Each structure stands twice: as C-alpha cells, then as structure tokens.
Amino acid sequence: MSGMVVSFSAVNSSLSSLKMCQTYISTGMEIVTNVALDLTETEGDLDDVNTLEQMMLEYAAIDREVNHFIQAVEQVTNQIRHEDPEKISELKALVQEKFTGLQNTAQDSDLRRNEKYIQFKENLQEARKQGGLQPPEGNEKENENEMDDDIAVTQSQRNTICPITQLEMVSPMKNKKCNHSYDEQAILGLIKSRHNQRKKARCPVVGCDNADIKQSDLVPDTTLKRVIEGRKKQGSSRLTM
Ligand SMILES: [Zn+2]
Structure with a gap:
C-alpha cells in the first residue's frame, strides 16, 4: 500500500x-x-x-x-x-x-x-477603432500626424510589395500557414526551384519560421488584391483600409 x-x-x-x-x-x-x-x-x-x-x-x-x-x-x-x-x-x-x-x-x-x-x-x-477614429492629442499633435502619414504610406507600400521580387504584387497569394503573401509567379517559381534541388521552400519573409511552403498552402489574397487595385484607381493618393 x-x-x-x-x-x-x-x-x-x-x-x-x-x-x-x-x-x-x-x-x-x-x-x-x-x-x-x-x-x-x-x-x-x-x-x-x-x-x-x-x-x-x-x-x-x-x-x-x-x-x-x-x-x-x-x-x-x-x-x-x-x-x-x-x-x-x-x-x-x-x-x-x-x-x-x-x-x-x-x-x-x-x-x-x-x-x-x-x-x-x-x-x-478596440485599438484599431481608436486609431482610426481619434487623431492623436496633445502638443506633439502636428508632428505625430505627419509621422503617421509617413508610416501609413510606407506601410501600405510595403504590404503590397512581394517579399521575393521586391516589386508590387500582381496576383498576391496568401500562405494559410504563416499568413504571409507573395506574388503568385514568384512563389511558385521559388517552390519549384527549391523542390528541383530536393530542398524545402522556406518562407522568404524575415523572421518567419515557416520552413516548408507547399503550393496547397497558398490561397488568393483577395484583401491585398483589392488594396492594389484600389491604389491603381486612386493613383498615388493615401490608402484607407
Ligand atoms: Zn511566412
């Protein structure tokens, strides 16, 4: 016992x-x-x-x-x-x-x-709602607003740039596993060339630990596609998401 x-x-x-x-x-x-x-x-x-x-x-x-x-x-x-x-x-x-x-x-x-x-x-x-509706307050207001605009522009540009080609994406595909997006041709080319070398295709986004991208993980990124098309229509004006 x-x-x-x-x-x-x-x-x-x-x-x-x-x-x-x-x-x-x-x-x-x-x-x-x-x-x-x-x-x-x-x-x-x-x-x-x-x-x-x-x-x-x-x-x-x-x-x-x-x-x-x-x-x-x-x-x-x-x-x-x-x-x-x-x-x-x-x-x-x-x-x-x-x-x-x-x-x-x-x-x-x-x-x-x-x-x-x-x-x-x-x-x-909640944070996004507040960020979108309330301009920053206080004595740094103007400075902050300018900075916000700068960040917003580089931000929206970066998001539509393919991490492989560094060019604006034409047909963005989202990886369901890690949520990163790439241009369709570029990612399919990358997967193919890695697989030809009998290696796995690692996600090219810095800091991403997805070491094995499969074609079946990719789905059209319709949100990003809309953003890109919207920007084309608006010319270079600031994007609102
Ligand atoms: Zn990734």
Missing part, C-alpha cells in the same frame, strides 16, 4: 508543476497581447501582428494540451482511488490513453475560443 501512496503524491506534485506551467503560458499570452497592442497603436507592421496572432493560437494549443493532461491524470487517479486500486500499476498507460483520446477529439476551431485569445482579438479591434 505504501507504494501507492508514493505514486499518488508524485502525481500530485507533477500536477502542481503543470498548473504552474499554465501560469507561465498565461503570462506569455499577456505579453504577446501587449506587444500586438503597441504595434497596432503605432501602426506597426501588419505581418508582425499576424505573427503574434499565430503565437497566441500556439499558446492556446499548449494550454489545451496541458489541460487535457491534467484532466486525464485527475480522471484516471480518481477512478483508481475509488474503483480499482490494483490498477495503479497501469496508471501511466491509462493516463496516456485518456490524454490521447482528449487530444484526438479536439478541434482547431476550439483554440479560437481560448479566453486569452478572445481578449487579444477584442483588444486589437
């Missing part, structure tokens, strides 16, 4: 370190949210904000995984404690089985219901 007591206390201490791990995840998500808010408020790079959103979803996935493991351990230990004390020897296998079951039935869409992810989206939406 003493062996069993030892096992349960080991389980309890692992559970409390996992719960500690969750507080780190939660802190990480708060930091990412703050960085994204700063970027949005300063009209930073939209790609960076998208990368941060991906990070939030990755955090949400880790958090869910930890939750599933805790759930599996709690259910299995309760069951053993109350129903089948002799099954303690199978504890690990039973937990693994339960955990795998929970992971397998989980949906990607559930990650978007993560509380911190929802907060992230709401905060960003």
Whole structure:
C-alpha cells in the first residue's frame, strides 16, 4: 500500500508543476497581447501582428494540451482511488490513453475560443477603432500626424510589395500557414526551384519560421488584391483600409 501512496503524491506534485506551467503560458499570452497592442497603436507592421496572432493560437494549443493532461491524470487517479486500486500499476498507460483520446477529439476551431485569445482579438479591434477614429492629442499633435502619414504610406507600400521580387504584387497569394503573401509567379517559381534541388521552400519573409511552403498552402489574397487595385484607381493618393 505504501507504494501507492508514493505514486499518488508524485502525481500530485507533477500536477502542481503543470498548473504552474499554465501560469507561465498565461503570462506569455499577456505579453504577446501587449506587444500586438503597441504595434497596432503605432501602426506597426501588419505581418508582425499576424505573427503574434499565430503565437497566441500556439499558446492556446499548449494550454489545451496541458489541460487535457491534467484532466486525464485527475480522471484516471480518481477512478483508481475509488474503483480499482490494483490498477495503479497501469496508471501511466491509462493516463496516456485518456490524454490521447482528449487530444484526438479536439478541434482547431476550439483554440479560437481560448479566453486569452478572445481578449487579444477584442483588444486589437478596440485599438484599431481608436486609431482610426481619434487623431492623436496633445502638443506633439502636428508632428505625430505627419509621422503617421509617413508610416501609413510606407506601410501600405510595403504590404503590397512581394517579399521575393521586391516589386508590387500582381496576383498576391496568401500562405494559410504563416499568413504571409507573395506574388503568385514568384512563389511558385521559388517552390519549384527549391523542390528541383530536393530542398524545402522556406518562407522568404524575415523572421518567419515557416520552413516548408507547399503550393496547397497558398490561397488568393483577395484583401491585398483589392488594396492594389484600389491604389491603381486612386493613383498615388493615401490608402484607407
Ligand atoms: Zn511566412
């Protein structure tokens, strides 16, 4: 019987370190949210904000995984404690089985219901609304407005420039995996030439860790296409998104 007591206390201490791990995840998500808010408020790079959103979803996935493991351990230990004390020897296998079951039935869409992810989206939406409706106030007002205009112009130019050709895109394609966009011909050419060398095509956007772009990951970037066409019509006037 003493062996069993030892096992349960080991389980309890692992559970409390996992719960500690969750507080780190939660802190990480708060930091990412703050960085994204700063970027949005300063009209930073939209790609960076998208990368941060991906990070939030990755955090949400880790958090869910930890939750599933805790759930599996709690259910299995309760069951053993109350129903089948002799099954303690199978504890690990039973937990693994339960955990795998929970992971397998989980949906990607559930990650978007993560509380911190929802907060992230709401905060960003709020920041964008404020940025769009309220001009900056205070004595630096004029300076700031000029700077905002400069940033907005380079921003909209950069977003429609293909990271491969450095030219304005003609037919932008978005990568579903990392949310980066490239001109169709350029990215298809890049994938083809890498595959001809029997290598994977890495996303050419600086800082992106997508190391294997597949043609099937690419979808037409209709938003960017509209932006480019809108700009053509407006000539060189400032773009409003
Ligand atoms: Zn990328």
